[in-house]
Amino acid sequence: MKQKIVFIGNSIVNGFPFSRGKSFPGLIRAAVKDGKATFHGDIINKGENGQTTRDIAARFDHDVIDHQPKAVFIMTGTNDFIFNESTPDEAFENLEEMARQAEAAGITPVYMTPLFVDPDIASRKWMAGAGVDYDEVNRQVEEFSEMLRGGGRLCLDTNIAYQRYASGKDAYHDGVHPTQEGYEFLAETVLSWMEEHMEEL
Secondary structure: OOOEEEEEEOHHHHOOOOOHHHOHHHHHHHHHHOOOOOOOOEEEEEEOOOOOHHHHHHOHHHHOHHHOOOEEEEEOOHHHHHOOOOOHHHHHHHHHHHHHHHHHOOOEEEEEOOOOOOHHHHHHHOOOOOOOOHHHHHHHHHHHHHHHHOOOOEEEOHHHHHHHHHOOOOOEOOOOOEOHHHHHHHHHHHHHHHHHOHHHO
């Protein structure tokens, strides 16, 4: 049976505002198909726009467990804080529940830290006029990311990697989502991490 890896999360996993094929999982899938990766299985994208950790947990059984993948990469959290739906502690517990479900099914969970937003661009281009405090969103993203880094599970620190990439360049389409070049950077980063940690997956 061909091995599978599922990526589940919000709009950044989905690749918004670009096509699904231009998302970072879509670009990884293309690299695998073209023989440019050591992993030779299926890459499945289960990103959905606007979702929170609670939304993703509600569909985890159908969108992850039913596929019986080798591993699941989970990237979410930002919408919890933009919409004031969950605190970092509550969002982390939602991820922990997903990870426990995965492990019970023999699937390796991998946490991905969510990206910071750019407060200046986001306040003008993303939910402008909604009164979102994007500096507070970033504070909560960092608190949540620290929990993921210290949670004792595999963690791919996309937050730190993207901070370094974004320094000194226009790396956000709308203050929340990456540019197309940003998604390409994420694909390269994630694929490199996957290949370095394949024995742990």
